[in-house]
Amino acid sequence: MARILVVDDDAALQKALSIALTARGHEVTGARRGEQGVVEVALRQPDVVVLDLGLPDLPGIEVCRRIRAFSEVPVVVLSAAGDERAKVEALDGGADDYVTKPFGMAELEARLRVALRHRRPAGDGPSTVLAVGPLTVDLVHHEATCGDRPLELTGREFDLLAFLARHAGKVCTHQMILSEVWGPGYQEEAHYLRVYAHRLRRKLGPAGGQLRTHPGIGYQLTGE
Amino acid sequence: MMARRPTPRASAPGGRVTADRRRIAAGALIGIATAGVLTAVLLPFRPDLSVATCGLVLVVPVALAAAVGGIVAGLVGVVAGFAAYDVAFIPPYGTLVVGAAQNWVVLAVFVAVLLVVTRVVDRLQVARAETARHEESTRRLFELSDVLIADKPLGELLGLVVATVRLAFGFRGVCVLLPTERGLAVGASAGEPFDEGELSAARPHAGSPASLELRTGTSASVLTVPLTAATGPVGALLAKGERLRPAERALLRTYANQAALALERARLREQALRSELLEQADRWKDALLSAVSHDLRTPLATVKAAVSELRAGEVHLGDAGADELLALIETQSDRLARLVTNLLDLTRLSAGALELHREVVSVDELVADALVSLAGTEVAERVDLLVEDGLAAVEADPVLIRQVLVNLLENAGLHAEGGGRIEVSARRAGATVEVRVTDDGPGVAEGEREQVFLLFKRAGNAGRAGIGLAIVKAFVEAHGERVWLEEGTAAGACFGFSLAAHDDPPGAAPGDATVVG
Structure with missing residues (x-):
């Protein structure tokens, strides 16, 4: 049970989501405009926000930035297919995940679940050992294990895995990963990332599926 | 003396x-x-x-x-x-x-x-x-050069060239041959027409390589002057009449050169225009695709979400919830159907095949008709109709105007703040009846009002454009009337359009069909 804020200008979709999510035991509030959505986040402090990118008053990305200015609440973005650039912008702007319209309720719910699970607990200091599903990443000792099996990773591979684990559940764009792991100036070198993601997946073995590729957008490390 | x-x-x-x-x-x-x-x-x-x-x-x-x-x-x-x-x-x-x-x-x-x-x-x-x-x-x-300087379309320019040459040199007949896919063809002529024999003198002979590199020459009675411009030969000028003095011949050659340059310029300009048109059509297509994909996807998203929810057995929706989802699926399917109708209308419009069937109808009837199309939607329940007492009937195509009203009401419904009223008002204004659809939404920013009717992507935060309003504009203008987005309305957006008022006593039977090109 979570409190979900749906920001979408389409009344019909708003209603459908409300019925479906309520039936699944969530508490749903809605906002038809971006500005209203930002205010609702501040007032109600929902557990997760579902945000449509095509709002009439503000671009979705702007809503995302305004929310991020004061809240760490997970944001799952709704967008049209083929609008890769808008998705990347939203993710770079602080969104955690995206769902492409039209979508099934099961998919949206799964994304919401992932987003909710990795919600950063308020007040906790940064943890030194990250656990994502069967995967654990020890940031202090630079060690990673998958189940009981230690992983032999190069420095860069470890950095990549650690970055994704720190943002587990969130879709990280190519640009985000490259500038954080490789450093500024590497933002355009998406092919490095492809090579390293491939190696990492091989070394993870059966858990390789945890590292998800979002073509044209980025990567996501999930617990499942 | x-x-x-x-x-x-x-x-x-x-x-x-x-x-x-x-x-x-x-x-x-x-x-x-x-x-x-x-x-x-x-x-x-x-x-x-x-x-x-x-x-x-x-x-x-x-x-x-x-x-x-x-x-x-x-x-x-x-x-x-x-x-x-x-x-x-x-x-x-x-x-x-x-x-x-x-x-x-x-x-x-x-x-x-x-x-x-x-x-x-x-x-x-x-x-x-x-x-x-x-x-x-x-x-x-x-x-002669004066005539050539003006920037004219190719066809007009060719006509001018042959006419001036004929007048200035006193030829009996003048024509310009232009290269086409099937060889040289007469592009324009003045005075006496040229027969095949005379034309063939200028054409490359069968079996010899086709070339426009003609030489100035006189065969029997026809004078041939090549029209050569910077990029190469552009055609040939044929003239028949009195033999020219050497000085006149030089003059004709000089003129031919100038004409060639002018023709080349006109041709290049036409090419530029054509590619610009193509580019524009391309942009239009992109805009249309983007608008269509947005407008179609929105109702589809609801249908898909609702259906997937209904099918997922593990959730307990309860009868009320399931009913609501089914109702949503129905209204959104209707919305999709209306969009498809709009799209078809748009295709007919761009094909120029829209026929107007004018009838004498009252505004009340038109609005009632539109509300029937919107039955079951949230919008239909929010409309207030304000019609002036004794308002004249209008002459309009009821099918098209119903679509105009449906689109305007749907647009108002999309943008009005949750559950706000939508007002449809009609009043007499000169020879027309003005119909207005007002919502209490956020309205449209001053700078974006003109773009609202364009078939453009929902740019940034404009949000009003799409197929629906483009159709509204096209249909109203097909009646020879106008549509506008009112300025200075305090709350929300106010779309207005005019229709021809019908004052004649009943009995006169319009209902004639006009084809709108």
């Missing part, structure tokens, strides 16, 4: 030889007549005048004849002057016999002077004519 030599162009084409003959004859006549008159005038004073004085006077007819008719007329004048002098003023009078030896000398000097005068006067005349011709050429070239 100098007679003005008629310019060759003032006469009809082909009359140049006749004109020359006439001029010579006139000069000769003037010479003979003046000689006769002067002789008659001098005869009474013959005893008091010296032989030489009379000779001096008789130079006048020769000079006149040469001035008017040139050298030939001058020589006629010489003969007339000589005869008059010898017969009337050199003793013995009345005969051609020359008496005293001294008179022989006078006569010889007289003839020599006459010949020199004739020659000098003729020279002068020829030089003057040459200058005049030169001036004329320059003037004509100037006039």
Whole structure:
């Protein structure tokens, strides 16, 4: 049970989501405009926000930035297919995940679940050992294990895995990963990332599926 | 006294030889007549005048004849002057016999002077004519180029070129051959048409490589001038009529070069225009696709979400929830259907096949009709209708106007704040009835009002554009009426459109069909 804020200008979709999510035991509030959505986040402090990118008053990305200015609440973005650039912008702007319209309720719910699970607990200091599903990443000792099996990773591979684990559940764009792991100036070198993601997946073995590729957008490390 | 030599162009084409003959004859006549008159005038004073004085006077007819008719007329004048002098003023009078030896000398000097005068006067005349011709050429070239400078479409330009060339050079017929996919074809012609035989003279011969590198030449009666511009040959100019003087031929060639440049320019301009149009069509297509994909996906998202929820067995929706989802699926399917109708209408509009069936209907009926189309949607329950008492009926195509109203109401429903009222009002304004649809949404920013009716992507935060409003505009304008987004409305957006009011007493039966191109 979570409190979900749906920001979408389409009344019909708003209603459908409300019925479906309520039936699944969530508490749903809605906002038809971006500005209203930002205010609702501040007032109600929902557990997760579902945000449509095509709002009439503000671009979705702007809503995302305004929310991020004061809240760490997970944001799952709704967008049209083929609008890769808008998705990347939203993710770079602080969104955690995206769902492409039209979508099934099961998919949206799964994304919401992932987003909710990795919600950063308020007040906790940064943890030194990250656990994502069967995967654990020890940031202090630079060690990673998958189940009981230690992983032999190069420095860069470890950095990549650690970055994704720190943002587990969130879709990280190519640009985000490259500038954080490789450093500024590497933002355009998406092919490095492809090579390293491939190696990492091989070394993870059966858990390789945890590292998800979002073509044209980025990567996501999930617990499942 | 100098007679003005008629310019060759003032006469009809082909009359140049006749004109020359006439001029010579006139000069000769003037010479003979003046000689006769002067002789008659001098005869009474013959005893008091010296032989030489009379000779001096008789130079006048020769000079006149040469001035008017040139050298030939001058020589006629010489003969007339000589005869008059010898017969009337050199003793013995009345005969051609020359008496005293001294008179022989006078006569010889007289003839020599006459010949020199004739020659000098003729020279002068020829030089003057040459200058005049030169001036004329320059003037004509100037006039021709003037025509070419103006930026005109290719077709019009071709017409001008052939017409001016025909007039300026006095040809019987002129045409321009342009390269096409099937070889050279007549692009424009003026005057007498060219037959196949004449045209084939300019065409490359069968079996020889096709080329426009024609040479200036005269075959039988047709003159061919290549039109060559910077990028290569652009065509050929064919003319038939009188043979041209070398100076005129040079002039024609110069003109042909200018015409070629102008044609090339016109062609390039047309190419640029075409590619710009294509680009525009491309942009339009992109905009349409984007609008369609947005407008179609929105209801589809709800349908898909609702259906997937209904199918997922593990969730307990309860009967009410399931019913609500089913109702949503129905309304959104209707919305999709309306969008598809809009799309089809749009296709018909762009194909120019929209037929207008005007009928006399009341605004109430039109609105009621539109609400039937929107039945079951949230919008239908929020509409307030405000119609002036005794409002005249309108003449409109009910099917199209229903679509206009449906689109405007749907748009208002999308943008009105949750559950706000939508007002439809109608009132008389001159010869029209103005219908307004007002919502209480956030309205449209001043700078974006003009773009609202464009078939454009929902740009940034505009959010109003899409297929629906583009259709509204197209349908209203198909009636010859206008549609607008009202300025200065305090709350929300107010879309208005006009319809022709129908005042005639019932009985008159319009309902005629007009085709809108």
